Amino acid sequence: MGAAIFVKASVVTRYCDSRQKHRQSAASWRDSETSFEQQKGHDRFFEMSNLNQSGVKPKDHLYKILVIGDLGTGKTSIIKRYVHQFFSQHYRATIGVDFALKVLNWDANTLIRLQLWDIAGQERYGNMTRVYYKEAVGAFIVFDVTRVNTFESVSNWKADLDSKVQLPDGSPIPCVLLANKCDQQKEGLINSKSKMEEYCKEKGFSSWYETSAKENINIDEAARTLVSQILLNDKLINDSNKDGDQFSLAHTNDVKKKSCNC
Amino acid sequence: MEYDLPSDFDIIVVGTGMVESIVSAAASRIGKRVLHIDSNSYYGGLWASFNLDSISKIPEGNRSQPVVENKENEIVYPVGNDVFDLRIHSQKWHIPESNPEKDVDESDSAVAQEEHEWTQEKLLKISRKFNIDLAPKLHFAKGDFVELLISSNIARYSEFRSVSRILTWLNGSLEIVPCSRSDVFSSNRVSVIEKRMLMKLLTSCVDGDENEFKGYEGKTFQSYLKDRKLTENLIHYVLYAIAMCTDDTLCLEGVEKTKRFLGSLGRFGKTPFLYSMYGSGEITQAFCRLSAVFGGIYALNQSLNGFIYDNDNTFKGIICGKQRINATHLVMSLEKLPKEIVDFSTTEYISRAIFITDKSILEDEREHLTLLLFPPVDRKAACVVLELGSLTGTCPKGLHIVHVFTKQTVNPEDDLKHCVEKLFCKREGESNSSPSILWSFYFSAPNTFSQKLECEKLLNTYVCPGPDLDLDYDPAIERAKEIFERIYSNAEFLPRAPDPEEIIIEGEDNNNIINETEERAEVPADQGDVSSELAHEDDT
Numbered sequence: 158m159g160a161a162i163f164v165k166a167s168v169v170t171r172y173c174d175s176r177q178k179h180r181q182s183a184a185s186w187r188d189s190e191t192s193f194e195q196q197k198g199h200d201r202f203f204e205m206s207n208l209n210q211s212g213v214k215p216k217d218h219l220y221k222i223l224v225i226g227d228l229g230t231g232k233t234s235i236i237k238r239y240v241h242q243f244f245s246q247h248y249r250a251t252i253g254v255d256f257a258l259k260v261l262n263w264d265a266n267t268l269i270r271l272q273l274w275d276i277a278g279q280e281r282y283g284n285m286t287r288v289y290y291k292e293a294v295g296a297f298i299v300f301d302v303t304r305v306n307t308f309e310s311v312s313n314w315k316a317d318l319d320s321k322v323q324l325p326d327g328s329p330i331p332c333v334l335l336a337n338k339c340d341q342q343k344e345g346l347i348n349s350k351s352k353m354e355e356y357c358k359e360k361g362f363s364s365w366y367e368t369s370a371k372e373n374i375n376i377d378e379a380a381r382t383l384v385s386q387i388l389l390n391d392k393l394i395n396d397s398n399k400d401g402d403q404f405s406l407a408h409t410n411d412v413k414k415k416s417c418n419c
Numbered sequence: 420m421e422y423d424l425p426s427d428f429d430i431i432v433v434g435t436g437m438v439e440s441i442v443s444a445a446a447s448r449i450g451k452r453v454l455h456i457d458s459n460s461y462y463g464g465l466w467a468s469f470n471l472d473s474i475s476k477i478p479e480g481n482r483s484q485p486v487v488e489n490k491e492n493e494i495v496y497p498v499g500n501d502v503f504d505l506r507i508h509s510q511k512w513h514i515p516e517s518n519p520e521k522d523v524d525e526s527d528s529a530v531a532q533e534e535h536e537w538t539q540e541k542l543l544k545i546s547r548k549f550n551i552d553l554a555p556k557l558h559f560a561k562g563d564f565v566e567l568l569i570s571s572n573i574a575r576y577s578e579f580r581s582v583s584r585i586l587t588w589l590n591g592s593l594e595i596v597p598c599s600r601s602d603v604f605s606s607n608r609v610s611v612i613e614k615r616m617l618m619k620l621l622t623s624c625v626d627g628d629e630n631e632f633k634g635y636e637g638k639t640f641q642s643y644l645k646d647r648k649l650t651e652n653l654i655h656y657v658l659y660a661i662a663m664c665t666d667d668t669l670c671l672e673g674v675e676k677t678k679r680f681l682g683s684l685g686r687f688g689k690t691p692f693l694y695s696m697y698g699s700g701e702i703t704q705a706f707c708r709l710s711a712v713f714g715g716i717y718a719l720n721q722s723l724n725g726f727i728y729d730n731d732n733t734f735k736g737i738i739c740g741k742q743r744i745n746a747t748h749l750v751m752s753l754e755k756l757p758k759e760i761v762d763f764s765t766t767e768y769i770s771r772a773i774f775i776t777d778k779s780i781l782e783d784e785r786e787h788l789t790l791l792l793f794p795p796v797d798r799k800a801a802c803v804v805l806e807l808g809s810l811t812g813t814c815p816k817g818l819h820i821v822h823v824f825t826k827q828t829v830n831p832e833d834d835l836k837h838c839v840e841k842l843f844c845k846r847e848g849e850s851n852s853s854p855s856i857l858w859s860f861y862f863s864a865p866n867t868f869s870q871k872l873e874c875e876k877l878l879n880t881y882v883c884p885g886p887d888l889d890l891d892y893d894p895a896i897e898r899a900k901e902i903f904e905r906i907y908s909n910a911e912f913l914p915r916a917p918d919p920e921e922i923i924i925e926g927e928d929n930n931n932i933i934n935e936t937e938e939r940a941e942v943p944a945d946q947g948d949v950s951s952e953l954a955h956e957d958d959t
Contacts, residue, residue, distance in 0.1 A: 406569055
């Protein structure tokens, strides 16, 4: 019953080799400060290295997407359905997982990796850390069509989202509203399509979908809509690339040096 | 979004400061059921970062103080004391509130264009671009904190910037401290002979055997440096900047401090130090996020109405709102300790000042992240000055945030005055080459590092100190680890958390695993194995 989780040791999806080569070729340890660890930075580098090898330039994007909403609205189910193609009514709160990774072959030249960040169910009282919001470029807000109070929370979640994360130019990140559990009896505003349209316009949602993680309804469609919105901002997102003095310590690959440092 | 909290936990952590957050993450990581709550509506407590608008509203602490209640078989202690609060000395603007409509006068317009005229209104409008630390920290590139972030894989939650220069105040002006090998050789402030002396000294500090320091056990580091025939300038660089010592620091301590500095050189950037992007307050949240991801439950803005103990003074639970929540252990920040229990004998305080300024203390072509180690003068203790530019994500472009702090002797303003006067324009409106202070905030906070971990009167209760004077988080990590090990004596402290990519979620039918593997196989072939990379992290 339920979902079991275990750690897979051998296959890890990260682009390290190109970066490693870059670093090893560095003339001295001093250059190790320029580590292309940051996702956007390393994507850019990745593009460049491919360009050099083959002359074609496949686009490789990595986007962080937040999945937000009240307890029990089906956030984790939606992620599981979308990423892992299964549904279970009996899953437990997911332990130890920050985000699920979905790889999309968007078109012949574009590979998109989506990091879908669950609110770690536990940060459920609306107290997500900045770490959660940081550098997100899109969001789903989820409510449960069978419980009106989860819809009432939607505007709070949206306001909270907009106050905590913006695009580099200060505009809100694209957000799609998901009316989940649409295979069940609906309550409230959701029964009027035109009112929902109006609501979304007023609150600044890019779009909305009736979804069902259980029946696999509209989840791929909603994701596609959100990704197209994000792609429109792509230039904006990538323009905020960082200089070499800024880096992540994750996967730090130390250049060995034994001599006196001074 | 109102829910009742679950009512039974292994451990309740009260306060989201650094030490509490590390304990919370470590407990959650080994599968303990953790409730992590804070009465504040923000993360970080005395270790938090604020935007410009909210820092003007931080409470000094005005909590209600109900009395101890004795119930049948149980005692309920009230939460919080005022002993460990911040003491706000002053918070002032030094610029006009808004810009009155200017007469469009041809002769004035050139002047107006030249000067970027900041007003309170303008700054408050971009309030959210500020992340102002109550307790700014730097990280030694090879220090305990950086190693812990990497070994626990919490590093994935944060980004850093390297400190790009270290300055000192020498002979009446700011000087760049030559700290790396190439700095030493390219410096035109140091003669060729001095270069050799300095290199030799630093090498013997790092590699020197015991004989090198024989006879200096009771003597000062300064006397050692003098005996090595270093010039006055070199002694200054080594003693006050590299080793961050005073004239009285003992030789062996000075050598240890020199090693700490030199050992972190060369890993990232030009100096041994890193600063957390978007402010030091980010760091506590990285630990909180890990705790949450491993099942920790978070609730901020909670009204804590009491700690429940039985008649043997063993911890039973807390009262949160009207709800009773039980747990085996309680870990809390010092300022949450019941007033009746506080046993605070030390009276050491930290004097702090924060400024928003209009340009760097030492202008250069590029923006710097600057650490200035202001030496002790005329019985004034050494001051640490940290200047942050917009690239750190803590202030808007064109401005700097400057943190100045030292051990308190009188009050923040008097303790820091000699240093502040040398760096900034003396009077408002005066224009010379020094930066002007647009906004200033002086406050002090108790240095609680020497406070005991365990509450003698209350069992299963551990207290976490607030920010200390160390540049890095080393003492905080040490404390958190001690608390964790006392509670869970045989458990591993923050083992590496797997990356999301390393976790497979297995559905009810096994086909999912196959799908999963196939999907991964499609990903281009030039991937490295992160786990092996990390495993070899510490080969040096």
